Amino acid sequence: MRTKKLTGPLLAALLLTSCSGGAPETGVAARGTVNIDVHAWIGYEAQTAVLAYLLEHELGYKVNTRRMEEKKSWGDFESGKVDVIVENWGHNDLKKIYIEQKKVALSAGLTGNKGVIGWYVPEWMVKKYPDITDYRNLNKYAHLFRTSKTGNLGQVLDGDPTFVTNDEVLIKNLDLDYKVVYSGSEDALIKAAQTAARTRTPLLMYFYEPQWLFTKVKLVKVNLPPYAVGCDDVPAKVACDYPPYLLDKIVSKRFAERGGKAYELVRNFTWTNDNQNAVAAEMINGKKTAEQAARQWVEENKIVWKDWIPR
Secondary structure (H helix, E strand, O other), X not given: OOOOOOOOHHHHHHHHHHHHOOOOOOOOOOOOEEEEEEOOOHHHHHHHHHHHHHHHHOOOOEEEEEEOOHHHHHHOOOOOOOOEEEEEXXXXXXXXXXXXXXXXXXXEEEEEEEXXXXXXXXXXXXXXXXXXXXXXXHHHHHHHHEOOOOOOOEEEEEOOOOOOOOHHHHHHHOOOOEEEEEOOOHHHHHHHHHHHHHHOOOOOXXXXXXXXXXXXXXXXXXXXXXXXXXXXXXXXXXXXXXXXXXXEEEEEHHHHHHOHHHHHHHHHOOOOHHHHHHHHHHHHOOOOXXXXXXXXXXXXXXXXXXXXXXX
């Protein structure tokens, strides 16, 4: 699940609208504009950048981007302020409201990415404490993870509190001597992982794939009680691992009906975790803007995206 600002032409239309004092354009039928919300993790931004680049340079659309929390984006499908959420992690509760009940949104198909959420420790800890990846052994290692924010409890470091997480409930229901501390962002999680690996500092953290960091830092997933269908239906009773996520794209019903080739491109879009990580890594490690990273990927991977473009 994260943050680096989209710059250049991808934001130009939005900035012009803001500076002129006019209302944001909505829909693509009359104006050739696609409104994409940007959520707070780097993989999402990488996917947004590639879609925006192709919409602008292959199909001639104007793209507006807006930073927004996940749940708030869904509420704007009805008003027309957002056309596309490019990477959705589950959110069956929101699908029920906005797709099934209000009928203002729909899924535009899978992104091709396979999402994983879980608890991770640095590889060096597994070598030193081989049984630490079994959640049943975590209490005997809780002292290693104590911080000034947790007192006598071990720390589980989470990211942005708006991210999908069951961690507080998991700790309670699995009777673990730990406390969740929110770092506040994906960047903070990444820095914590890098520091823990470099300085051999104990760290137990919430993290996820796809994520470019796994190509740089070796992290090992902790085995929580296996996920089974229905084990997370009641939020207060969750005592199992996170489900595997087949990530999908969500669009407004209006966009699906009137978006023309822009909607077809969004619907056709499908790539891999490695594709996403490659763009994200250029944004972070290559220090490229989102548009520069997207352009490089597009230039080097025509065989991947050429069939996404509507004829």
